[in-house]
Amino acid sequence: xxxxxxxxxxxxxxxxxxxxxxxxxxxxxxxxxxxxxxxxxxxxxxxxxxxxxxxxxxxxxxxxxxxxxxxxxxxxxxxxxxxxxxxxxxxxxxxxxxxxxxxxxxxxxxxxxxxxxxxxxxxxxxxxxxxxxxxxxxxxxxxxxxxxxxxxxxxxxxxxxxxxxxxxxxxxxxxxxxxxxxxxxxxxxxxxxxxxxxxxxxxxxxxxxxxxxxxxxxxxxxxxxxxxxxxxxxxxxxxxxxxxxxxxxxxxxxxxxxxxxxxxxxxxxxxxxxxxxxxxxxxxxxxxxxxxxxxxxxxxxxx
Numbered sequence: 001x002x003x004x005x006x007x008x009x010x011x012x013x014x015x016x017x018x019x020x021x022x023x024x025x026x027x028x029x030x031x032x033x034x035x036x037x038x039x040x041x042x043x044x045x046x047x048x049x050x051x052x053x054x055x056x057x058x059x060x061x062x063x064x065x066x067x068x069x070x071x072x073x074x075x076x077x078x079x080x081x082x083x084x085x086x087x088x089x090x091x092x093x094x095x096x097x098x099x100x101x102x103x104x105x106x107x108x109x110x111x112x113x114x115x116x117x118x119x120x121x122x123x124x125x126x127x128x129x130x131x132x133x134x135x136x137x138x139x140x141x142x143x144x145x146x147x148x149x150x151x152x153x154x155x156x157x158x159x160x161x162x163x164x165x166x167x168x169x170x171x172x173x174x175x176x177x178x179x180x181x182x183x184x185x186x187x188x189x190x191x192x193x194x195x196x197x198x199x200x201x202x203x204x205x206x207x208x209x210x211x212x213x214x215x216x217x218x219x220x221x222x223x224x225x226x227x228x229x230x231x232x233x234x235x236x237x238x239x240x241x242x243x244x245x246x247x248x249x250x251x252x253x254x255x256x257x258x259x260x261x262x263x264x265x266x267x268x269x270x271x272x273x274x275x276x277x278x279x280x281x282x283x284x285x286x287x288x289x290x291x292x293x294x295x296x297x298x299x300x301x302x303x
Contacts, residue, residue, distance in 0.1 A: 022172055022194050022218075023065040023088050024055065026244065026252045026267035027286050029214055029230065033071055033082050035196050036157035036170035037101035038117025041073035041080015045261070046291035055269075056279040061091045071101070072293075078105045080115065086123075097123025103159070112162040117170075119155035124148055125179055151177050153191065166214075167199040192220045202234075210234040230254070240265075249273035256286070263288040 025034060031049050033039040048070040056062035071082035082101035088094070103117035126148040157170030172194040179191065200214025212232045219225035225247075232242030232254060242254035249272045256265030269282035 021191060026269055026284050027254065027265050028216060029200065030263065030265060030286055031069060032168065032198065033069065033101060034067065034084065036117065036159055036168045037119030037155045038103045038115040038157035038159035038168060040071045040082030040101040040103040040117055041105060042115065042159065042161050043071060044290060045293050046070060046072045047288050048291065049286065049288040051284065051286050053284040055282040057281055057283065058279040063090045079103060080105060092128045094126045095123045097121055112160060115159045117157045117159065121153040122150065124150050149180065153177065165201045170196045192222055194218060194220050208236050261290045261292060
C-alpha cells in the first residue's frame with residue numbers, strides 16, 4: 001500500500017515540481033540576487049529584505065514562499081557576499097534551506113560594473129504522507145509519516161549594472177540532484193537546470209519622474225519558456241507604480257514606496273487563464289531595511 005501511495009505522489013510531483021521547481025517572484029527587480037548570485041554586493045548599504053508570497057489564494061495548500069536575505073560589498077577586495085534563508089511550500093512538499101552567494105566585481109566602462117557570481121545552496125526536502133489521500137486510511141505505514149532528504153545545489157551568474165541599466169544571465173540548480181523519498185527509494189523527480197536572462201533601463205523623464213522597463217526570461221529547455229515584462233513609473237525616487245505581464249497568463253500590479261532606510265512593496269497577480277475561475281489571485285509583500293554604511297562611489301543603483 002505504501003508503495004502505491006508513493007507512486008501516486010510521484011505521478012503528481014513529476015508535473016508540479018517540473019513546472020515550478022524555482023520559487024516565483026513578481027518583485028524580482030528589487031532583489032535580483034534571488035535569481036542571480038552575481039548580484040550580491042551591487043546594492044547600497046546592507047539591504048536586509050523579507051519577501052512573503054502566497055500564490056493562488058483560494059487553493060488549498062497552494063504554493064507559498066518566505067525569504068529573508070541580505071548582501072554586502074567589500075570594496076577593498078572587489079567582492080560581494082550575500083545570504084538567503086528560504087521556506088518554499090507546495091501541497092505536501094516543503095523546502096527549507098540556506099544559500100550563500102559570492103561575487104567578484106570588475107569595473108568595466110562608464111562607471112559600469114561587471115560581476116561574476118557563484119551560489120552554494122543546501123536545503124531539506126520534506127514530503128508529508130499524512131497530507132496525501134490514501135486508498136487505505138488505516139495503513140500504518142503512511143499515517144503521520146514524513147520523509148526528508150538534505151540536498152546540495154549551486155547557481156552561477158554574470159551581472160552588468162550601472163545607475164541607469166542592468167543586465168544579467170544566470171543558471172540555477174547546476175548540480176541537478178535527484179529527489180528520492182520513501183522507504184521504496186522511488187526516484188520522484190530530478191532538479192532541472194533553469195536559466196534566466198534579465199535586463200532593464202531607467203529613463204529620466206524630468207526632475208521628478210523616471211520610467212524603468214525591464215524583462216525577465218526564464219527557461220529550463222524542458223518546459224515552455226516564460227517572459228515577464230515590467231514597466232515602473234518612479235516619482236521623486238521614493239514612490240513607484242508599475243504593471244507586469246507574464247506570458248503564463250498573469251497581469252501584475254506593483255506598488256511601493258521608500259521611507260528613509262525602508263522600502264515597502266506589494267504585488268498582486270491576476271490570472272487570465274482558465275485557473276482564474278478557481279483562485280483569487282496571488283499576493284507578494286516585500287520589506288527592505290538598508291543598514292547604512294559609509295558612502296561609496298560605486299555607481300550602484302537604488303532600484
